[in-house]
Amino acid sequence: MSTATKTDVREKLLETAARLFYSQGYKDTGINQIIDEASVCKASFYNHFKTKEDLLIAYLERSHDQSMAALRQRLSQVSSPREQLRELFRCQAEKLEKSGFRGCPFMNTLAEVPGAEDKVRQVIGWHMSGQRQILEEIVSRVSRERGLGAQSSRLADDLEVVMTGGLMAARAQGNVAMLRHAQSMAERMLGLDES
Amino acid sequence: MSTATKTDVREKLLETAARLFYSQGYKDTGINQIIDEASVCKASFYNHFKTKEDLLIAYLERSHDQSMAALRQRLSQVSSPREQLRELFRCQAEKLEKSGFRGCPFMNTLAEVPGAEDKVRQVIGWHMSGQRQILEEIVSRVSRERGLGAQSSRLADDLEVVMTGGLMAARAQGNVAMLRHAQSMAERMLGLDES
DNA sequence: GTAAGTATAAACAGACCAGTCTGTCTGTCA
DNA sequence: TGACAGACAGACTGGTCTGTTTATACTTAC
Incomplete structure (x- = not known):
């Protein structure tokens, strides 16, 4: 022993x-x-x-690191930005279903701990930026390929709204239909639906 | 006394x-x-x-009733569907700011009470349907005016994704920028931005 | 081999919680 | 006038919570 x-x-x-x-x-x-x-x-x-909240912060940091690493790993396995976008939505749908539609750990924490300490908010902020970064990379790859030019900053915002909306709507409804719908919206927006 | x-x-x-x-x-x-x-x-x-959860349910029902009544009242004061859409987003932005970006009471409850009783889930479902109904009404008014025809079912989904996404992104970021962006997306989608 | 560090087990403190209960006071209606 | 409903006050129960402390065992580095 x-x-x-x-x-x-x-x-x-x-x-x-x-x-x-x-x-x-x-x-x-x-x-x-x-x-x-x-x-x-x-x-x-x-x-x-030191405290339970210490553990919460460590948990959020770990979740962030793991989920970003996993996502990047998955995205690196497909080549075209079109496929990357599909893979991104597929990942979100899988996670949502696998979790029994429990949703995003970070948003849940934000809802659950209203008076969250600065450190908690900070980690949640990191996560949001990380997600945003991935969206921007996809948009910029599409842009390079198809010359969307100056629109690409707006497109990243569009994509963020659509991704977030699809995820939250699906989570609230308890099925992935709205997430799939959001995916088709995203493809339309980036001009990836007709190629 | x-x-x-x-x-x-x-x-x-x-x-x-x-x-x-x-x-x-x-x-x-x-x-x-x-x-x-x-x-x-x-x-x-x-x-x-009877219990604390009883009070939670009564609170959710009351919130639902009040927020729907307030929203319908505000929407009834403008005439064109274009203005209704703007008013809808304006209401959401106002509520979000006034609450210190605390977000939607129903989504928060969903996050906070994972093992929520059926009754709690039911009230949350009512609220989601109520919100959805309003979106459908706006889409159908736009459709009648501009003859969008068979697209209008898809457009209601689009609008739901964009509204939800704007709201949640704004809530997470702590400012209404993304909500405003979502509004302009919605106007574009419904062809209300150029008229 | 011993000292430092970390593990284990379990008791303990002190706060807080939901919910119950006993009892009193006030207003209404028959 | 008297019965009843519902307000008030607040002690109390049984339980949960975070966090501390004490005492003992194992491992490792010096």
């Missing part, structure tokens, strides 16, 4: 917290449930995280 | 709960704070509402 190492414990806590915070919400998940399910004792928990 | 009447008490509780649930969130608002701020004793509270 051996004792868990330091990184083991931290990773187990983060993994468990990610699962529970996302599926049950932050407020509805107690420290005790987290340490029980992670098989870590309470004192060890407080050895790694 | 006279005792508060039955409807007084209920109304005071609902008003206070609406304010606190919306600004602080459901979980972060305790019964004790509600009755303190409403100046109502606890037994009276439980005379009107």
Whole structure:
């Protein structure tokens, strides 16, 4: 029988917290449930995280890193910007369905923790910028290919609105129909539907 | 000195709960704070509402009724569908700003109460349908005026995506820029930008 | 081999929560 | 006048929460 190492414990806590915070919400998940399910004792928990909110921030940072990495990895496997856009929507739809339509962890946190500390808001901001960056890259690739020129800044805004709207509408309705609709809107907007 | 009447008490509780649930969130608002701020004793509270969740449902129903009535009232004061669309976006922007970008009470509740009871989900569904209905009415008025014909079902979906996206993006960013952008997208989509 | 660091287990503190209960006071209506 | 409804006041229960503390075991680096 051996004792868990330091990184083991931290990773187990983060993994468990990610699962529970996302599926049950932050407020509805107690420290005790987290340490029980992670098989870590309470004192060890407080050895790694000063407070529960500390854990929330670490969870958000981790979610951000992981989701951006996963998304970029998926996008790098297709070549044309048209396919990238489709892949982007496919990823969102998959995540939404797999999560039982629980939606975006960051938006959920924003709703759940109104008086969120600056640090929490900051991480949420990072995530939004990261997502936006990906949209801008796709738009700029389309633009380079088809010479959309000065429109491309507006198009990135368009795309952000449509992506966000499709995601939130689908989440509220509990099915991906609106996300698919948003995808076809996005393709129309970028002139990728007729090529 | 006279005792508060039955409807007084209920109304005071609902008003206070609406304010606190919306600004602080459901979980972060305790019964004790509600009755303190409403100046109502606890037994009276439980005379009107069986549980805290009962109060949540009553709050959502009331929010739905009030917001739909207010919206319809505002929309009825302008004549052209073009102006109605503008008014719709203006209302959303005003509400968002006035609330300190706290967003939609229904989406927030959805995020905050993952294991929401059927009744809660039901009221949220009513609200979504109500909003959707208004969009459809505007689209159909535009369609009648300009003969968009068979496209109008798709246009209602488009409009829903854009409205939702603008609202959520603005909420996340903490300013109404994306909502204004969504408005111009909507006008373009319905051909109302050049007339 | 020993000291430092981190793990484990479990009790504990103190705040807060939803909801119950006992009892009193006031107004209305028959 | 008396019965009833619903207001008020507030103590109380049983439970949950975050976070602390104490005591003991294991691992690793010096």
